[in-house]
Amino acid sequence: MNKSFCMVAMSSVLVIMTSSAFAAKDRTGAEVVKAVCTSCHETGKDGAPKIGDLAAWGPRMAQGIKTLTTHAVQGYRGMPAHGGEIKATDIELSRAIIYMITPKSAASEGMNTSMAIPKFTGKDLYAKRCQECHATGKDGAPKTGDAKAWGARMEKGMDGLIASAVNGHNKMPSRGGLATISDAEVKLAIEFMISKASTSFAKQQAKPQR
Numbered sequence: 001m002n003k004s005f006c007m008v009a010m011s012s013v014l015v016i017m018t019s020s021a022f023a024a025k026d027r028t029g030a031e032v033v034k035a036v037c038t039s040c041h042e043t044g045k046d047g048a049p050k051i052g053d054l055a056a057w058g059p060r061m062a063q064g065i066k067t068l069t070t071h072a073v074q075g076y077r078g079m080p081a082h083g084g085e086i087k088a089t090d091i092e093l094s095r096a097i098i099y100m101i102t103p104k105s106a107a108s109e110g111m112n113t114s115m116a117i118p119k120f121t122g123k124d125l126y127a128k129r130c131q132e133c134h135a136t137g138k139d140g141a142p143k144t145g146d147a148k149a150w151g152a153r154m155e156k157g158m159d160g161l162i163a164s165a166v167n168g169h170n171k172m173p174s175r176g177g178l179a180t181i182s183d184a185e186v187k188l189a190i191e192f193m194i195s196k197a198s199t200s201f202a203k204q205q206a207k208p209q210r
């Protein structure tokens with residue numbers, strides 16, 4: 001086979017791969033999981049935690065979503081870097097992880113259009129609004145960092161949590177009282193509170209029971 005032809009063919013493949021990585025809009029968690037992660041996480045191949053299996057994900061979640069994302073980006077034991085698909089972005093990977101932990105959020109993935117340019121990060125929105133009640137547990141709000149309180153609520157799936165926060169739920173005001181924030185921003189703030197809960201869960205496990 002002609003060597004220089006090979007080189008040209010290879011470099012055009014590289015160009016196509018690179019440009020599609022730039023052109024592509026971040027996919028939803030559901031899309032990434034379907035395209036990339038199901039091949040192992042559907043069946044639990046090589047010990048991969050199965051989609052929706054909270055018992056399997058629980059102890060891993062204790063590391064926090066940040067660490068889980070880092071592991072998915074860099075690879076972790078039998079888990080290949082980027083799930084083997086190098087063009088999967090960090091945001092896509094973290095969405096895919098949240099989706100695998102709470103696949104019931106499938107419907108909320110439809111909100112992806114409003115998800116493109118959030119004005120607030122989850123942390124900012126939390127600081128501006130949610131902490132007012134969720135930092136102290138005012139009126140029975142699940143406290144930020146309380147893994148037990150959030151764990152029970154998470155059984156509704158991310159979709160259910162977003163719906164309650166968007167529509168209001170008992171003493172929880174619709175959109176935390178900020179009418180102008182998007183569903184996507186609400187989701188980010190919830191993810192922020194849940195990621196804090198996962199971190200504190202890790203600390204609780206490391207400490208002996210009080």
Ligand code: HEC
Binds near residue numbers: 032033047076
């Ligand atoms: C080739 C099989 C394979 C594919 C594809 C794959 N995974 Fe995994 N994944 C694994 C295995 C195996 C583990 C368990 C690793 C271990 O803990 O030993 C794992 C574990 C993980 C973990 C937990 C890491 C931790 O810190 O406990 C995350 C998060 C994860 N995968 C995310 C993803 C995402 C997101 C995708 C799709 C983009 C994906 N995986 C695709 C095999 C795979």
Ligand code: HEC
Binds near residue numbers: 170
């Ligand atoms: C004025 C106080 C207050 C503010 C501000 C507030 N919350 Fe809440 N939130 C609550 C209370 C109280 C509950 C518990 C409601 C219940 O289950 O009875 C709650 C519950 C929730 C739940 C769980 C709902 C469920 O279905 O279990 C989510 C998710 C949530 N809040 C998200 C947010 C987000 C995101 C923000 C910021 C944008 C926010 N909250 C701001 C008071 C508040």
